[in-house]
Amino acid sequence: MNVQPPFFQTGATVAYGGADARSPLAFRWYDKDRIVRGRRMEDHLRFAVCYWHSFCWPGSDPFGGETFLRSWQHGDDAMAMARAKADVAFELFRLLDVPFFTFHDVDAAPEGATLKESVANLNAIADLFEQKMAAAKVRLLWGTANLFSHRRYMAGAATNPDPDVFTYAAGQVRAALEVTHRLGGANYVLWGGREGYETLLNTDLKRELDQLGRFVSLVVEHKHKIGFKGPLLIEPKPKEPTKHQYDFDVATCYGFLQRYDLLNDVKLNIEQNHAILAGHSFQHEVALAQALGVFGSLDINRGDDLLGWDTDQFAMNVPELALVFHELLKGGGFTTGGLNFDAKIRRQSIDPDDLLHAHVGSMDACARALLAADEMLAAGALTAPLTARYAGWDGEEGQAILAGRRSLADLADSALTSGLDPQPRSGRQEYLESVVNRYV
Amino acid sequence: MNVQPPFFQTGATVAYGGADARSPLAFRWYDKDRIVRGRRMEDHLRFAVCYWHSFCWPGSDPFGGETFLRSWQHGDDAMAMARAKADVAFELFRLLDVPFFTFHDVDAAPEGATLKESVANLNAIADLFEQKMAAAKVRLLWGTANLFSHRRYMAGAATNPDPDVFTYAAGQVRAALEVTHRLGGANYVLWGGREGYETLLNTDLKRELDQLGRFVSLVVEHKHKIGFKGPLLIEPKPKEPTKHQYDFDVATCYGFLQRYDLLNDVKLNIEQNHAILAGHSFQHEVALAQALGVFGSLDINRGDDLLGWDTDQFAMNVPELALVFHELLKGGGFTTGGLNFDAKIRRQSIDPDDLLHAHVGSMDACARALLAADEMLAAGALTAPLTARYAGWDGEEGQAILAGRRSLADLADSALTSGLDPQPRSGRQEYLESVVNRYV
Amino acid sequence: MNVQPPFFQTGATVAYGGADARSPLAFRWYDKDRIVRGRRMEDHLRFAVCYWHSFCWPGSDPFGGETFLRSWQHGDDAMAMARAKADVAFELFRLLDVPFFTFHDVDAAPEGATLKESVANLNAIADLFEQKMAAAKVRLLWGTANLFSHRRYMAGAATNPDPDVFTYAAGQVRAALEVTHRLGGANYVLWGGREGYETLLNTDLKRELDQLGRFVSLVVEHKHKIGFKGPLLIEPKPKEPTKHQYDFDVATCYGFLQRYDLLNDVKLNIEQNHAILAGHSFQHEVALAQALGVFGSLDINRGDDLLGWDTDQFAMNVPELALVFHELLKGGGFTTGGLNFDAKIRRQSIDPDDLLHAHVGSMDACARALLAADEMLAAGALTAPLTARYAGWDGEEGQAILAGRRSLADLADSALTSGLDPQPRSGRQEYLESVVNRYV
Amino acid sequence: MNVQPPFFQTGATVAYGGADARSPLAFRWYDKDRIVRGRRMEDHLRFAVCYWHSFCWPGSDPFGGETFLRSWQHGDDAMAMARAKADVAFELFRLLDVPFFTFHDVDAAPEGATLKESVANLNAIADLFEQKMAAAKVRLLWGTANLFSHRRYMAGAATNPDPDVFTYAAGQVRAALEVTHRLGGANYVLWGGREGYETLLNTDLKRELDQLGRFVSLVVEHKHKIGFKGPLLIEPKPKEPTKHQYDFDVATCYGFLQRYDLLNDVKLNIEQNHAILAGHSFQHEVALAQALGVFGSLDINRGDDLLGWDTDQFAMNVPELALVFHELLKGGGFTTGGLNFDAKIRRQSIDPDDLLHAHVGSMDACARALLAADEMLAAGALTAPLTARYAGWDGEEGQAILAGRRSLADLADSALTSGLDPQPRSGRQEYLESVVNRYV
């Protein structure tokens, strides 16, 4: 293992270059100090680079091995490799000037021969992170524990048929949560890795849901005990790696949180690619989470509409992002959440610069979408027609119905006696789509 | 309009003919008085013929018109046509010897020029049904109101932006519920027809969910007021006709019922085709509904795994049905629910006999699957390995965890100090699949 | 039947208003006389309004009836209704100032009691079209025959198990082709409506393919006989209305045209919604058709990425269209083809203005995408990197291989003796995606 | 590396035990010497165990590592590991008593530091295979070269932008083809691994198709040169690992083979999981390949209807298999092809016995399906109605049309003058589905 610093050919931080900038290493839209709705763009978007895709994944897929040949992924001294990886990671954070990063325990530090050793490794790297964060001013959006890669978790962690695996997972999560706490993490994430099933032939779904409810409750209790203030975040995903993941989508997670009385402490981390795998638009998942009061944070990436697996590509689609950010801004924007790049460069993108270009291009697409969303919102382009459309419900009778002051019989009698014959009004979908096209 | 009775060429009730019967008008597996787990097969399966597909649909699709040319669908006197339709319907019920049927208000009786007239028409046909039911001993599994075909409902019924539409729908539902009650219906169904959206550009999702919650609550109150004992059933469907239906799947409906405090009065009517459109197996939806305590009834049909719309074909797949009925029997079987044929013959199946062959073939497939499920259950073929797999959770420590007697720190400490290293055990999926193949 | 002209509230032709125009009845990008790559925009885009969606469809779907209540769709005198429909159609052509329209025989004129009557009706309306076209200067992009709506075609037209249906279809196609010819149509389309199957249980796929090959061959012969110069166009679609359509996608149609020796006379009409239903991007289908020499024309619309049926929405997605038009311009643009709006307003878009807004919005999106494509092409933004990427194949050895001057053994020996160890080069996908974002 | 023979706990060859056998290590339906349509079952089904899934895959997936911990996959001496793997493989062949196996070059022997070394390794293992095959009487169904796992192939092999990669691939294929030849392989397979694209932004689709055509032509020439008699087989797959694979489906491959004049020498190897990923039923792909004269062999496995990636599960679905084998038997059965288990046990199936149970269960499902297909065919259960349905085409006029003795005008005139009004006949789908249920 031998990192020849610098890994990246450029040493200059990517900066805003104006809309006509032609360099792939300049932002055309992301101008971090520009004020949008009273906040700096950086504080709106709260970008985070993730550790796993950008520094741990070697470019492999189910049909082929490593393509990237990163020096820090090869060697005999796992802790030295982890430190070299951290050097490259913080170099990328600096070049991109992002305010946040995110990591799993095993992304940052190698697993040891025992849980004890793993925890020790994690804490040693956390020491290093503390130093680097102090120097760099980059913050931790969230930390998490990987409860799905090791073979002990092949049948789930909290939902494993073997309670010993649940117990082992508890050990890993406590350590990851405490490290997240001491690094000042804004949130803690519980992604349900293999919490799901391959076949109902060997699965007791009801037991497993109860196990999962118990596990999340334990983490909530511990979070309070240690004084961690940020929310826990669970991340909806419908399938992959398991055939059926228990955290299928926003609606499913909401039902789960209600069932196990977790709504006060747990919010959702929503990912575009997971949304479409579940048959929903990204906008739907965000709007629903806001409607149900469980919106937390976003994994910003994109799936391929024609493929059935999680491609985790960098988000580049401005029209789609603009509608999502319109929902976000309507809801007041992020509190503890942010835009985490749960996105990986394609396995053919083997040059160091590809890592830069991908982040810069996607940050720019997000910035442009944010500006478009802000303009739409400021103009009431979509909100004014929406209010008009539902005006009847704001009237006296509408409010009486919603408030429970009308029974079914009241309404039925009223419809019968008045000879009610409501006339439909145009939904104006094409007009509204054209309006959006003025802004994006 | 001119029905030349009899519509069907045969006048003989289809009977059990033994496994070697070759006639398409004999059952090979459905032997209604055979006792399975202490119940007659008829009482297990509780088959219901549905009115809409079998007597109202003319064979049209989005690219073509009528193919069936049913005499009772042509004429000037709508009420006479409705009575002729009822004659054919009860003739089919008799030929198939099914214990139940189901209908929407507008399937049974024509809409009038006003709501008042529509309600009168419905009650007139209900009078006819009462007579025919008394004579035939066929019962009503459930009734429902069609809140989606008329243009007034193009933007939803309860979730319409116009409260007048909500009010009109209340008038229609009260009438349908009361007719269902006087006909002795075992359940009342609320399928969310167009309760969903086409585009979020013109939709306030949060308002609409609240409207829907209010509407279902009103129906619950009215049901109690009139003394209707059966449950209300909502029917999950993810899409079609709208792009996004609010009753997406079992998990979504469960969250909705919790949110609006409806779990005591409302259960689910689960359909195979809707399950797969939502990305779930039929078995999953049934198992989940049972786990969450919201299982009600089944719309028995099948979708095409390779098509993206609701094909509503007759269920013929014995291996799939056997696993579903295995879940059903594990849960104790139906209470008020049953197997409703929400299935239509293909539009090329234009002969009267096709209606018979479809029902007979599917009833037989269900019967055979029920027997297979019973045998698997009796042998513990799947249940014994399942219990063994989770045995750890039935032990002292597993129970202590589930009962909340262990904190995260307790478990973490235990894992650390014991040097816990849980070893995975085979999931044996292929073995279990082979076992199932012995029974189906 | 009683059309109160004018149907549309505005009488003014939609005109280019500049990028800042705010009226939904002004173009912001479509400036028909603007020269792009030496051609007027109008001549590049060759927009055609289609008859069926805009003037014949009543707003129904499988779960509900008419919503639009168009006056010309109601009445007793079918020919008078057809003439009234033509009035509205030509009014829309005028308001939009489109150069083309398209129609099926049965869109334009009512089916009669016999084929003879149907043909007479068609010719009578064609007389009316001739007059109107002369006055309006709108031209016919293509005509076609509807071989799928009537119940005689329920099992296909050319691929029907009954040769009488094939014969009837021949009668209908001859009339439609001849009408298209006399109206100066630029192409003639053969969409395979129900040329496919519902189940292989009742289908002889090999026979049906041969029938279809024969039918298209007959139309080719007839086209030559009457001197029709335009190409025939077949339109790939994978499914719907049948479970499996024989013209599945571009590659399938290409194999079919080769097999039946039709490559000289038949090209393809490619639709976005059909592309994605087949699992392909629109860009893929266009690029493949060009590579295989079968590119003809485009049905410009869009499907919903999350729905499994043909939604035929108006195309509004500029980034997607820009890449498609980039392929189109690389290939030299349209010859006889054009952009046909095989797109329907949503069934909730019940106002006359919705028809205008939909077309204007989509024409504008196309115009903007054309300009972006032109700029990318002029700058070599995508073409220059592509040429560089394949430079090796333009070298001596690459050309020798492609020309067949190297055997497998030659190459194998060369690889072995030279110790060849080719090094991969970055695919730069994220960089290229960011580049595209500069233009759209 | 240290294989403690025997890997499997049983040493006894699995044998036919009759339909009531309860042991998972007995066949209930597969009775290899039973005569079906004049052939032994073994000679009909021609089962082959594949090397890659069963002996090379460690149980990893994109979210987790090795679960199987096979001893022969760990060690320092790659050739010793390859020999140990061969011992286990031939032990499994013996236990299952299968007549065939299949392998990729890199499954059998480790890649060396150079192509030369790789070829030498392959030939050394081929020597070992020769000895073992002589002793065991197991034969080679086909061999193939892996042109997709190494990073040099990340952008394709024959379709790589770099001709050096094409050349390297030629070296690998020559060696694999020659080894297949000397081992008496019945076919040689060319699976298009990464012959496809990730994005059209960096892909010249037309160039790449020509490259692929050239490559396959070179292999055809070499096959003739060395006297290899079996066909080449290409294997349709629509996506994965690339976003778009050039060998999308049967129809696409057929068009490709026509275009590059390869129909005489190349047939298709069709896989169930690839069929459904392309939107086709397995039965469709088999029927189409037979209709087009390109049917070769089958990769027998199954995908998950609700997942969008290649799960390669063991085929267990008797009703589906019965219809496929019905097509197969109608076409005369296999010539050089067979049923290759391109199927992997789930990654939780970590016991040695799981490998046995999976193969035994699937062999049995195939055998049972073959018997059902034979019975249907013998009874004319499906073929007789099919012949009747198309009888019109066997009549004089039908034959005249197909033979080209009728012009479009002839037919049109005939339809007009006769007042032709063809009446549709029932497709009887539900009846036919019920008929199939009698046999499976």
Ligand SMILES: [Co+2]
């Ligand atoms: Co994520």
Ligand SMILES: [Co+2]
């Ligand atoms: Co993801």
Ligand SMILES: [Co+2]
């Ligand atoms: Co239903």
Ligand SMILES: [Co+2]
């Ligand atoms: Co349905």
Ligand SMILES: [Co+2]
């Ligand atoms: Co079209």
Ligand SMILES: [Co+2]
């Ligand atoms: Co379409």
Ligand SMILES: [Co+2]
């Ligand atoms: Co395969």
Ligand SMILES: [Co+2]
């Ligand atoms: Co596969």
